[in-house]
Amino acid sequence: MAAEKGQKPALKRLYVETYGCQMNVYDSERMKDVLAPLGYTPTEDQSSADMVILNTCHIREKATEKVYSELGRLRERKAERAKEGMDTTIVVAGCVAQAEGEEIMARAPVVDLVVGPQAYHKLPELIAKAARAKGERLAADFDAEAKFDSLPEPKAEGVTAFLSVQEGCDKFCTFCVVPYTRGAEFSRPVDAIVAEARSLVRQGVREITLLGQNVNAFHGTGPDGKDWSLAQLLGHLAKIDRLDRLRYATSHPNEMTDDLIALHGEEEKLMPYLHLPVQTGSDRVLKAMNRKHTAERFLAIIDKIRKARPDIAVSSDFIVGFPGERDQDFEDTLKLVRATGFASAFSFKYSRRPGTPAAEMMAQIPEDVKDARLQALQAVLRDQQNAFNQSQIGRTLPVLVERPGRRPGQSQGRSPYMQAVHFESHRPDLIGEIVPVTICAASLNSLTAEAA
Numbered sequence: 001m002a003a004e005k006g007q008k009p010a011l012k013r014l015y016v017e018t019y020g021c022q023m024n025v026y027d028s029e030r031m032k033d034v035l036a037p038l039g040y041t042p043t044e045d046q047s048s049a050d051m052v053i054l055n056t057c058h059i060r061e062k063a064t065e066k067v068y069s070e071l072g073r074l075r076e077r078k079a080e081r082a083k084e085g086m087d088t089t090i091v092v093a094g095c096v097a098q099a100e101g102e103e104i105m106a107r108a109p110v111v112d113l114v115v116g117p118q119a120y121h122k123l124p125e126l127i128a129k130a131a132r133a134k135g136e137r138l139a140a141d142f143d144a145e146a147k148f149d150s151l152p153e154p155k156a157e158g159v160t161a162f163l164s165v166q167e168g169c170d171k172f173c174t175f176c177v178v179p180y181t182r183g184a185e186f187s188r189p190v191d192a193i194v195a196e197a198r199s200l201v202r203q204g205v206r207e208i209t210l211l212g213q214n215v216n217a218f219h220g221t222g223p224d225g226k227d228w229s230l231a232q233l234l235g236h237l238a239k240i241d242r243l244d245r246l247r248y249a250t251s252h253p254n255e256m257t258d259d260l261i262a263l264h265g266e267e268e269k270l271m272p273y274l275h276l277p278v279q280t281g282s283d284r285v286l287k288a289m290n291r292k293h294t295a296e297r298f299l300a301i302i303d304k305i306r307k308a309r310p311d312i313a314v315s316s317d318f319i320v321g322f323p324g325e326r327d328q329d330f331e332d333t334l335k336l337v338r339a340t341g342f343a344s345a346f347s348f349k350y351s352r353r354p355g356t357p358a359a360e361m362m363a364q365i366p367e368d369v370k371d372a373r374l375q376a377l378q379a380v381l382r383d384q385q386n387a388f389n390q391s392q393i394g395r396t397l398p399v400l401v402e403r404p405g406r407r408p409g410q411s412q413g414r415s416p417y418m419q420a421v422h423f424e425s426h427r428p429d430l431i432g433e434i435v436p437v438t439i440c441a442a443s444l445n446s447l448t449a450e451a452a
């Protein structure tokens with residue numbers, strides 16, 4: 001299956017299904033890039049695919065279970081295609097692959113190859129091997145540096161792009177699988193990041209979101225041989241011509257350093273949007289989660305950043321029903337939410353993850369209590385999101401146009417605050433331009449505007 005040098009590989013169709021976070025979205029694109037030289041062309045049509053990659057997420061039980069139900073469907077498809085003499089290679093990648101590789105091979109013999117997030121650069125070799133020894137489980141090690149060094153230059157799709165700068169996590173929050181699925185923290189060297197950013201910009205990208213599980217813990221080696229902070233990296237990238245917008249995700253409160261906060265007030269290319277997961281407003285629960293900060297500390301960070309950049313849109317993640325969470329703890333979460341005023345947020349019911357300390361804690365919370373708390377929290381967060389969107393009505397905002405809108409003649413893009421914005425333009429050529437529009441209506445998930 002692997003192409004010999006100089007020999008043109010046969011054309012094959014590749015379908016990649018992505019679950020989970022933005023890191024996985026980035027990784028899926030890189031897997032497509034690395035398989036292109038083997039003749040694999042991406043397709044949107046799973047039924048015609050010669051290879052299906054499931055890029056999986058392990059963060060909550062539901063995410064993991066999705067993979068197994070999808071593998072059930074794929075088993076049928078593979079059998080149908082086999083009847084017509086066509087082979088289908090099934091690959092499980094991502095965090096479930098890393099955490100449950102053995103179990104996947106045991107539960108789903110349809111899988112040809114299991115590959116963890118740090119081994120994507122080895123995919124061509126692994127695929128060749130798997131073809132020879134069907135069903136073999138192949139190693140997934142934690143060599144993040146080798147991965148980045150040997151992946152080909154990314155192909156840009158559209159005017160916005162993700163760029164992974166940091167991987168892994170050493171924080172070991174007691175509920176979370178990421179330190180086990182993604183390994184220890186690792187930052188890419190600055191030069192490699194700059195080269196990738198320049199390449200994306202040459203391909204028409206106007207906005208880059210730097211990615212990492214804890215992106216503000218970035219400490220990559222700079223061209224001067226010293227460790228650079230995320231703020232230094234952002235400041236450096238901001239000098240690239242035609243790279244108009246910078247974002248970063250996801251951040252940890254403990255790494256919200258003064259230089260990064262200050263940069264929000266100084267660097268115009270850095271968008272006024274901050275995703276800063278807090279999980280809960282209860283100090284008791286924060287402690288049990290091993291988050292190593294208090295609610296007060298989080299509020300102080302928000303204060304500071306609003307002083308630097310008063311209009312910043314703040315977003316967060318919340319978990320309700322962590323083991324031992326009492327009514328009073330949940331009230332403390334609502335209190336923190338009301339005190340902050342979020343522009344958007346994600347909230348989840350605590351999901352017990354095998355192998356994590358919280359899974360072993362006594363006092364697991366009953367499902368109906370989690371449900372009630374989630375609904376109560378989401379009602380408040382929804383009101384805040386609505387209020388934030390409504391507050392934009394009448395303002396003129398620069399929108400980076402990403403694609404045609406849903407209706408003919410419309411354009412669609414994002415505000416500096418990450419809101420989706422639609423407006424009448426009758427100008428298909430606006431894609432990639434930043435245009436001022438006046439917001440005339442707002443709903444929970446988008447804004448409607450008129451060209452200003």
Ligand code: SAH
Pocket residue numbers: 059060175176177178212213214250251252277279317318319348349350351352353
């Ligand atoms: N590194 C990031 C995000 C990690 S995963 C951070 O530290 O913020 C994204 C979100 O999933 C987390 O912020 C958390 O809210 C949620 N999450 C993680 N583990 C979970 C679990 N066991 N149950 C429910 N939600 C979880």
Ligand code: SF4
Pocket residue numbers: 169170171172173176177178179213214252
């Ligand atoms: Fe998970 Fe905590 Fe690391 Fe975020 S900081 S990835 S929640 S362990």
Ligand code: F3S
Pocket residue numbers: 019020021022023024056057058059094095177178181182
């Ligand atoms: Fe899921 Fe792995 Fe991301 S567990 S959230 S895909 S780091």
